[in-house]
Every structure is written in C-alpha cells, then in structure tokens.
Amino acid sequence: MAGPHPVGDPAPLDGLIPASAAIGASERDFGVYLHVPFCKVRCGYCDFNTYTATELRGVKQSDYASQAVLEVGAAARILAESGVPARPAATVFFGGGTPTLLPADHLVRMLHAVRDTVGIVPGAEITTEANPDSVDLVYLRQLKQAGFTRVSFGMQSAVPRVLATLERTHDPERVPLVVAWAREAGLDVSLDLIYGTPGETIDDWRASLDAAIGQQPDHISAYSLIVEDGTKLARQIRRGELVQPDEDLQADFYELADAHLAEAGYSWYEVSNWSRGIEHRSRHNLSYWRSADWWGIGPGAHSHVGGVRWWNVKHPAAYADRILAGHSPAAGRETLDAATRETERVLLLTRIREGIQVSTLSVLGRREVAGLIADQLIDARAAIGGTVELTLTGRLLADAVVRRLLTDR
Structure with missing residues (x-):
C-alpha cells in the first residue's frame, strides 16, 4: 500500500470545488483516469495504492465496477454544480494495480459510463494497463470492440532472475504472445520496462531492450x-539482502536504452518515454505533463482541475463506504497558488521534448539558459530558437536543470 496522503485541506462531502477551477477550463483538455486497485500479488518494489485479496477487508472486487460508475456520475454532477463547463474526455486511462484482473466486461462498463455521462471525443485515446499473464485474445478483442485503442503491458524485464528480484510473476516468454494478441485485436501496444534492479547487469538490460524492441511495439x-x-x-536493502541501485550504473542503463531505441526508430518525447512517431505518443500522459485537467476515479486516485488538486480515500473499503453513502470519496485537496503552479509548469514542461519556451521563464531563469547550453544540458539550436530542450546529458540531470531554471539567484 502506498504511503500517507499529501498534506492538504479537508475535502467537502459534496465534492464541490472552488469557482477558480472553472477559469479557462474550456481551453484545457480533460481526461479521465480510472484506478483499479487490485493485484494478484504485491511486488516488492511497488509503492502504488494496490491491494491483494487478503487486504480488502471484506470488499469484493466484483462490486468495484459499480462503485466506479457511481463516481463517474458524481464527477459530472460536481463539475457542473461547481460551474466548470462540460468537456468530453480526450483520453481515458485505466491504471492500477492490474485493471485486467477484472473481467473485460467490468472495464467496458466503466468506459461506457464515461462515454454516457462525461462524453468522449471522437478519436480519443483509451488505454488500459495489463500484466502479460492477465489477458488473452478474447479479452483483448472485447476491449477493442468497446472502444479501447491501446494496451500497456508491464514487461519490466526479459531476464527471469531480474523479474524474480522484482517479484514479477509472469513468464517473459508470454510477452510475445500477448503483444501478438493485442495486434490481432487491433490495439496499439506499449511495453513498460524497469532498469536498475539490484543485481541487474548491463548485459541483462541489453537483453531486455532487445526483447522489447523485437516485439516492435x-x-x-x-x-x-x-x-x-x-x-x-527498501527493507531488503536496509538488511543487506540486496544492494542499493548504483546511480552511475543507472545512467549507463539510460544511455544504452536511448541509443538502442533510437537505432530501432523510436524517438524520445519525455525523459522516460519513446515512441514510433508522434501519433504513438501517450496522449494521456502528455496531458499530465502539460498540466491539463483530469478526474481520477477510484481509491487513492488524484484529480486536477484548474489548479485545484484532490485525492480520494485510499482503501477500497473506505471508498465503497463513501460512494454508497452518496458522498464524495475525496479525502483532501489543495488549491495551488501562482508560485506553485509556475514551479510545476517548469518542472513538467522541461521533461518533454517540446520543452518550455524561454520567453515564459522568469528573468533569472532566462539568464541561466546560456550556462545550460555551455554545460551541454540543453540543445543550443533549440535554445537559440526560443525553446529549452534537454540533451541526453540534460535528461540524466533533468532535476538539476529545473532547479536552475527556477533559480532565485
């Protein structure tokens, strides 16, 4: 289970959000995130808000879709009563946990609720995460028929020893099967990898990259x-059972990934993400980095509308109690001030390939650009053209670049 909630103000039981959230809303994209908080087993590295069957305190996974549908309806009502103009979702994303632990028709019910209540724009990106051992061709065809466009498989590694350290349960040989099934169903495919696992070697990482690229996602x-x-x-590392990941080795892993992926025709568009062409970028994740609006459905889900951010109660039992009582599941919220919104804007936009416009930085931030060019952390040609775009070295030191752009010196 994830750590404690952020520090914020109590959220009202009716869920209404401040009128300031409506300012400029019609000019911002709107997305919906649906959190499915269930996993078959808990991976040792995972800090997400997920629960295995023994941790549900009597809550039934089979009831969850109905509860999520109720929150979708509440979201539409709350936005309307708060004066936020109605906008259909440009993206819908099912994350977890393992959304595909639920039957396909449960995910379809939730998607239909979004379509019928909030609306979905034509050509919207609709994604679900999935573990390689949680779907088959029939399942994926059901998703495609319902309107899903994309599936993101948690591959993590192609090396059994590395998967065992991560406590991932799938057989790496299943990945080619599920990718082929997704293709046959007509879905776009994304593969998620993790590097820097204790004991992982550069050859292990190269093997995982080669295996992923070989599937042509x-x-x-x-x-x-x-x-x-x-x-x-963390406990295993503290006890000396595993070795803390080495930062220099992780940098080597990243450089190898970027080189291998570029050679195979993938272009980076965010520090940790590569795609075959602009059309295959994750539009939902880009909406986060561009500070768009989204509503998060489910236990522990976070939402953001017009500088107002809130988060739901974490445990599925508490979530069910709130939803079935007709109350908002929001546990707390914060309204971001101008300084915080500016900090987040710089932090997020700097991570993506399009970067941030130099002209929108503070005077002190603009003064840092020349030094960042000299240090080879941002691209000189892009900067001369008015945009801060990270170099490969800059991506490895992205947090340091952001600190300099936000400097008060």
Whole structure:
C-alpha cells in the first residue's frame, strides 16, 4: 500500500470545488483516469495504492465496477454544480494495480459510463494497463470492440532472475504472445520496462531492450527503479539482502536504452518515454505533463482541475463506504497558488521534448539558459530558437536543470 496522503485541506462531502477551477477550463483538455486497485500479488518494489485479496477487508472486487460508475456520475454532477463547463474526455486511462484482473466486461462498463455521462471525443485515446499473464485474445478483442485503442503491458524485464528480484510473476516468454494478441485485436501496444534492479547487469538490460524492441511495439517506457520507503525492497536493502541501485550504473542503463531505441526508430518525447512517431505518443500522459485537467476515479486516485488538486480515500473499503453513502470519496485537496503552479509548469514542461519556451521563464531563469547550453544540458539550436530542450546529458540531470531554471539567484 502506498504511503500517507499529501498534506492538504479537508475535502467537502459534496465534492464541490472552488469557482477558480472553472477559469479557462474550456481551453484545457480533460481526461479521465480510472484506478483499479487490485493485484494478484504485491511486488516488492511497488509503492502504488494496490491491494491483494487478503487486504480488502471484506470488499469484493466484483462490486468495484459499480462503485466506479457511481463516481463517474458524481464527477459530472460536481463539475457542473461547481460551474466548470462540460468537456468530453480526450483520453481515458485505466491504471492500477492490474485493471485486467477484472473481467473485460467490468472495464467496458466503466468506459461506457464515461462515454454516457462525461462524453468522449471522437478519436480519443483509451488505454488500459495489463500484466502479460492477465489477458488473452478474447479479452483483448472485447476491449477493442468497446472502444479501447491501446494496451500497456508491464514487461519490466526479459531476464527471469531480474523479474524474480522484482517479484514479477509472469513468464517473459508470454510477452510475445500477448503483444501478438493485442495486434490481432487491433490495439496499439506499449511495453513498460524497469532498469536498475539490484543485481541487474548491463548485459541483462541489453537483453531486455532487445526483447522489447523485437516485439516492435508502438511505444516503450523505461523507468529507473526507485526504492520507495516502506516497501519490501527498501527493507531488503536496509538488511543487506540486496544492494542499493548504483546511480552511475543507472545512467549507463539510460544511455544504452536511448541509443538502442533510437537505432530501432523510436524517438524520445519525455525523459522516460519513446515512441514510433508522434501519433504513438501517450496522449494521456502528455496531458499530465502539460498540466491539463483530469478526474481520477477510484481509491487513492488524484484529480486536477484548474489548479485545484484532490485525492480520494485510499482503501477500497473506505471508498465503497463513501460512494454508497452518496458522498464524495475525496479525502483532501489543495488549491495551488501562482508560485506553485509556475514551479510545476517548469518542472513538467522541461521533461518533454517540446520543452518550455524561454520567453515564459522568469528573468533569472532566462539568464541561466546560456550556462545550460555551455554545460551541454540543453540543445543550443533549440535554445537559440526560443525553446529549452534537454540533451541526453540534460535528461540524466533533468532535476538539476529545473532547479536552475527556477533559480532565485
């Protein structure tokens, strides 16, 4: 289970959000995220808000879709009563947990609720995450027929020893099967990889990259393993059972990934994401980096509308109690001030390939651009053209670049 909630203000039981959230809303994209908080087993590194069958305190997974549908309806009502103009969803994303632990028709019910209540724009991107051992061809065909356009498989590694350290349960040989089934069903495919697992070698990582590229997915994500406090992995490292991931080796992993992926025709568009062409970028994730609006459905889900951010109660039992009582499941919220919104804007836009416009930075931030060019952290040609775009070295040091752009010196 994930760590504590952010510090914020209590959220009202009616869920209404401040009128300030409506300002400029018609000019921002709107998306819907549906969190399915169930996993067959808990991976040792995972800090997401997920629950195995023994942790549900009597809640039934089979009831969850109906509860989520109720929150979808509440979302439409709350936005309307808060004065936020109605906007159909440009993207819908099912994440978890493992959404595909639920029967396909449960995901379809939730998607239909979004379509019937909020609306979905023509040509919207509709994605679900999936574990390779949680779907088959029939399942994927059901999703496609309902309007899903994309599936993101948690491959993580092609090396059994690395998967065992991560406590992933799927057989790596199943990945080619599920990718082929997704293709046959007519879905775009993304593969998620993790690098820097304790004991993973550069040859292990190269094998995983080669295996992923060999499936010719439309999109590949490669994330550095983060050791989160409170996880089993953190305890194993603290006890000396596993070795803390080495930062220099993780940089080597990243550079290898970028080189291999570029050679195979994938272009980076965000620090941890590569795609075959602009049309295969994750539009839903881009909406986060561009500070668009989204409503998060489900236990622990976060939402953001017009600088107002809130988060739901975490446990599925608490979530069910709130929803069935007709109350908002929001546990807390915060209204971001102008300074915080600016910090987040710079932080998020700097991570994507299109970067951030130099002209929108503070005077002090603009003064840092020349030094960032000299340090080879941003692309000189792009900067001369008015855009901060990270170089390969800059991507490895993205947080440092952001700190300099936000400098108060």
